[in-house]
Amino acid sequence: MRAVDVASTRDRLLAAARSVVEEHGYGGASVAAISVAAGVANGTLYRHFGSKAELFVEVFRDVCGREVDAMRAAVEQVGQDGRPDPVERVLAPLDVFARRALQNRTLAWALLAEPVDALVDEVRLEYRRTYRDLLVGLLADAVDAGALPPQDAGLTAAALVGAVGEALVGPVSPRAEPASGTDDSLLSGLRDVCRRATGAPPRGPDRLPQGDGDRR
Incomplete structure (x- = not known):
């Protein structure tokens, strides 16, 4: 995967996580909800962040x-x-x-x-x-x-x-x-x-x- 693609996916996950927190709070920001908002598979998050907490x-x-x-x-x-x-x-x-x-x-x-x-x-x-x-x-x-x-x-x-x-x-x-x-x-x-x-x-x-x- 090209570095630009990695950065783009990471940025999408960060933006999606923020959006989900704004709407549902930290407790409602599940990996599944963030992945859906970012348009990626659940496992993609863990290729960019070690855990939900790190994200x-x-x-x-x-x-x-x-x-x-x-x-x-x-x-x-x-x-x-x-x-x-x-x-x-x-x-x-x-x-x-x-x-x-x-x-x-x-x-x-x-x-x-x-x-x-x-x-x-x-x-x-x-x-x-x-x-x-x-x-x-x-x-x-x-x-x-x-x-x-x-x-x-x-x-x-x-x-x-x-x-x-x-x-x-x-x-x-x-x-x-x-x-x-x-x-x-x-x-x-x-x-x-x-x-x-x-x-x-x-x-x-x-x-x-x-x-x-x-x-x-």
Whole structure:
């Protein structure tokens, strides 16, 4: 088989796996379902990946990498008028992450909390650290600018990542209880929680930034 054919088949399997996870979650992403979506025989998957877990390590890296890109883009969009608000730069990536999760609940459940193989869970934890590290720098910048009180940026960042993730687990769960409010009210409330956690001074009602709300 030519190298280009191998790469093409591998890419089809990755795209198919992601599509199946988006629709059915990790638990519903069987080898058979992925193979059908990719248009290949079941055994083909094992010629490109040692196991289903290895395939999903790559799928999770791709999807989580897109989340990081969207969060960084949200930061860059703050203050394009030349006067960036240091606190808004901390809140913007959290807003975007939460909004994107609510717009694709099945995928968000797989990324955040669905039981997965140990190899996949390692990637999940790796990217939680990446989210935290992004916030550490932003928090340190805000403290240096006098927009936030002195604090342990690493501790605050870890707390923010944990709070946002935990707050979203219920709403994106396949067994979620009926929502008591709209997605926008949840996002607004979560934003208030994050603002208070940073020690930022209170302010009037925030207009939620739209950010990159589409998962692609």
